[in-house]
Amino acid sequence: MVAKGQKRKLHREDEGRGAAWESQLQSVLDISMDKFHRDQALVEPSLLRSVLINNTLRQVQSEVRAQVESLSAVKILTKSQTHSGSEPDFPRGPPPSEHNAPLFSLNAENMEDDFMAWTSEEDFSLSSAISVILKDLDTVIDAGGQGPCAPQRAPLGSVENLTGDARLVQSSSRAEKMSDMMPSIKMEAACPGCPQDVSLDKLLLDIDTSVFEPEVNLLQGLSDDLVKYLPSLSKSPSASSSSSLDSHGQATWEIQEIEHVMDILMRTYPQS
Amino acid sequence: MEEESDSRKINNSFLRDHNYATEADIISTVEFNSTGELLATGDKGGRVVVFQREQESKNQPHRRGEYNVYSTFQSHEPEFDYLKSLEIEEKINKIRWLPQQNAAYFLLSTNDKTVKLWKISERDKRPEGYNLKDEDGRIRDPATITTLRVPVLRPMDLMVEAAPRRVFSNAHTYHINSISVNSDYETFMSTDDLRINLWNLEITNRSFNIVDIKPTNMEELTEVITAAEFHPHHCNTFVYSSSKGSIRLCDMRAAALCDNHSKFFEEPEDPSNRSFFSEIISSISDVKFSHSGRYLMTRDYLTVKVWDLNMESKPLETYQVHDYLRSKLCSLYENDCIFDKFECVWNGSDSVIMTGSYNNFFRMFDRNTKRDVTLEASRENSKPRAILKPRKVCVGGKRRKDEISVDSLDFSKKILHTAWHPSENIIAVAATNNLYIFQDKVN
Numbered sequence: 161m162v163a164k165g166q167k168r169k170l171h172r173e174d175e176g177r178g179a180a181w182e183s184q185l186q187s188v189l190d191i192s193m194d195k196f197h198r199d200q201a202l203v204e205p206s207l208l209r210s211v212l213i214n215n216t217l218r219q220v221q222s223e224v225r226a227q228v229e230s231l232s233a234v235k236i237l238t239k240s241q242t243h244s245g246s247e248p249d250f251p252r253g254p255p256p257s258e259h260n261a262p263l264f265s266l267n268a269e270n271m272e273d274d275f276m277a278w279t280s281e282e283d284f285s286l287s288s289a290i291s292v293i294l295k296d297l298d299t300v301i302d303a304g305g306q307g308p309c310a311p312q313r314a315p316l317g318s319v320e321n322l323t324g325d326a327r328l329v330q331s332s333s334r335a336e337k338m339s340d341m342m343p344s345i346k347m348e349a350a351c352p353g354c355p356q357d358v359s360l361d362k363l364l365l366d367i368d369t370s371v372f373e374p375e376v377n378l379l380q381g382l383s384d385d386l387v388k389y390l391p392s393l394s395k396s397p398s399a400s401s402s403s404s405l406d407s408h409g410q411a412t413w414e415i416q417e418i419e420h421v422m423d424i425l426m427r428t429y430p431q432s
Numbered sequence: 433m434e435e436e437s438d439s440r441k442i443n444n445s446f447l448r449d450h451n452y453a454t455e456a457d458i459i460s461t462v463e464f465n466s467t468g469e470l471l472a473t474g475d476k477g478g479r480v481v482v483f484q485r486e487q488e489s490k491n492q493p494h495r496r497g498e499y500n501v502y503s504t505f506q507s508h509e510p511e512f513d514y515l516k517s518l519e520i521e522e523k524i525n526k527i528r529w530l531p532q533q534n535a536a537y538f539l540l541s542t543n544d545k546t547v548k549l550w551k552i553s554e555r556d557k558r559p560e561g562y563n564l565k566d567e568d569g570r571i572r573d574p575a576t577i578t579t580l581r582v583p584v585l586r587p588m589d590l591m592v593e594a595a596p597r598r599v600f601s602n603a604h605t606y607h608i609n610s611i612s613v614n615s616d617y618e619t620f621m622s623t624d625d626l627r628i629n630l631w632n633l634e635i636t637n638r639s640f641n642i643v644d645i646k647p648t649n650m651e652e653l654t655e656v657i658t659a660a661e662f663h664p665h666h667c668n669t670f671v672y673s674s675s676k677g678s679i680r681l682c683d684m685r686a687a688a689l690c691d692n693h694s695k696f697f698e699e700p701e702d703p704s705n706r707s708f709f710s711e712i713i714s715s716i717s718d719v720k721f722s723h724s725g726r727y728l729m730t731r732d733y734l735t736v737k738v739w740d741l742n743m744e745s746k747p748l749e750t751y752q753v754h755d756y757l758r759s760k761l762c763s764l765y766e767n768d769c770i771f772d773k774f775e776c777v778w779n780g781s782d783s784v785i786m787t788g789s790y791n792n793f794f795r796m797f798d799r800n801t802k803r804d805v806t807l808e809a810s811r812e813n814s815k816p817r818a819i820l821k822p823r824k825v826c827v828g829g830k831r832r833k834d835e836i837s838v839d840s841l842d843f844s845k846k847i848l849h850t851a852w853h854p855s856e857n858i859i860a861v862a863a864t865n866n867l868y869i870f871q872d873k874v875n
Binding site (some may be wrong): 185186187188191203204206207208209211212214215216219220223 | 516517518606607625626653654655656658675708709711712715762766767771
């Protein structure tokens with residue numbers, strides 16, 4: 161279902177991009193993520209293999225991002241107003257084990273919703289392919305997490321509701337979970353709009369992975385830094401009622417905040 | 433035939449299935465020594481088998497020197513790294529012979545972490561007639577000894593002994609992929625994914641790091657070293673290849689740490705061929721200097737390239753090994769075949785190059801006539817002393833008789849390791865757990 165038209169030529173930069181290219185993009189992404197996961201499970205994956213798979217993933221990521229940008233550049237003008245604030249309700253309650261996967265799946269879902277709202281007749285195939293890719297990333301991210309993956313929005317909500325000491329405690333346990341999830345966070349770089357690159361943390365031999373074991377003592381010291389950033393995170397994607405581009409940008413900005421927190425954590429643990 | 437199959441059914445727990453190949457028998461490296469008299473193979477189980485060419489006899493001139501087993505020994509054992517809770521594989525990654533200096537033969541063999549120097553020597557005489565002990569070694573009762581006798585050396589059946597003389601260990605964090613003996617015959621280098629170390633053959637407790645491409649932040653790692661080799665004549669020069677398809681030539685006189693290359697060989701990417709797999713298929717799996725030292729040969733997934741050391745911008749010659757796989761890269765990525773590391777070899781005069789492919793095929797390219805041939809190493813298709821029939825893979829729809837279509841290729845049968853005799857037209861081809869030795873036809 162490849163539609164031809166003036167609009168398409170405007171934002172299609174190179175020839176040969178069509179359903180075939182997208183299906184290959186999709187399969188390369190699937191296969192690469194699968195290999196990435198399998199290698200994570202290995203005690204000692206081959207460094208050459210890891211580097212090659214990682215570079216391929218990066219390439220796919222940049223291709224998808226380029227696609228997203230070209231879409232958004234055109235579609236900002238023709239954005240449909242029927243896009244309603246479709247963010248899910250935030251169940252308030254104690255945070256579950258999955259803190260960060262929900263954040264990213266939420267963002268992915270937001271962007272996916274945006275995409276669906278943007279679809280016009282002729283670009284339906286393209287954007288649906290993109291949304292399929294995003295859905296897959298979604299499931300991968302959820303599946304890649306540890307333990308049951310019910311999409312819980314609670315973490316953000318509960319943090320923003322906590323005050324004072326509770327927030328401190330919350331932030332340190334969140335930091336623990338963050339350091340646990342660090343590899344999978346970095347993996348989510350394949351998610352479009354995520355500026356963070358896939359990291360080789362788990363794959364690398366000479367990084368002592370015990371460094372990343374949660375140690376509350378060390379992390380307590382970081383909690384101050386984290387608290388500074390958590391308020392910004394708590395400005396949750398409830399802004400979905402604003403323009404699509406904004407929420408897209410906001411998702412990126414939030415991801416950048418996470419990245420910054422990660423940098424802090426990484427700097428605390430010097431690598432040999 | 434009927435009986436056989438019946439007995440198999442009854443006794444199938446006792447009968448060995450002849451098609452089953454023990455994984456430990458998979459040959460992982462093949463190498464002729466500098467005279468071609470000996471051929472060494474290493475396998476996944478850590479064993480080294482050395483073959484020796486029998487002397488040509490005038491009685492049977494049609495039986496040109498054939499290779500027979502000379503020595504077998506266990507070079508490496510599986511080890512356990514307690515610090516990282518990792519098992520170190522005993523698979524022999526590379527064998528390199530040292531030039532012969534006396535009656536004994538020396539070779540270097542390496543697994544992922546440790547290089548060993550082995551001495552292979554013959555013993556064909558035995559001392560006999562000891563004064564103080566019996567023939568079987570027991571000490572005689574001193575009271576019975578009345579005369580003085582000096583032991584005499586008597587000939588015995590030939591015994592070949594292999595003994596480890598040096599063990600070069602604890603120098604590599606990552607997996608060793610290459611070793612190369614220097615032309616000075618005093619040093620050698622061992623290469624892992626990120627570092628190259630220089631050793632003296634006599635000294636095992638110290639090595640010098642000459643190349644280190646490990647970034648401070650491992651997250652920034654995008655390129656690893658895949659192979660390295662010393663120049664055959666200039667003991668200060670070596671090259672190393674990378675996973676991004678580049679080759680760097682380094683001069684050890686320039687600096688102690690050769691992170692800055694003297695020459696950088698890379699072919700600019702062809703934009704029309706660009707795909708998601710461009711980088712993976714550009715990763716160089718093997719690099720070999722020509723015997724003359726003037727040329728360099730590299731093998732990446734689909735091609736073999738010959739470079740002139742004086743021209744860094746592009747290769748001198750490019751040969752397509754199995755270009756019909758280019759449209760199948762996605763499935764080859766999925767089944768991991770795209771990561772297969774094929775080796776390549778020169779013949780003695782540097783006029784022909786050879787490399788392996790799938791379906792037990794191997795290819796030879798004549799650099800002068802520009803002709804190429806595809807041959808198959810398999811028991812079914814070749815009887816001993818029969819001439820190998822050239823094979824052909826058909827890409828298009830119409831398949832001629834004797835051709836094989838791309839989709840029928842067996843990707844589990846890959847020829848990764850081959851060797852060419854240094855002066856004659858004798859080749860050794862390793863097909864999984866079988867070794868084939870082919871010679872030129874004698875008229």
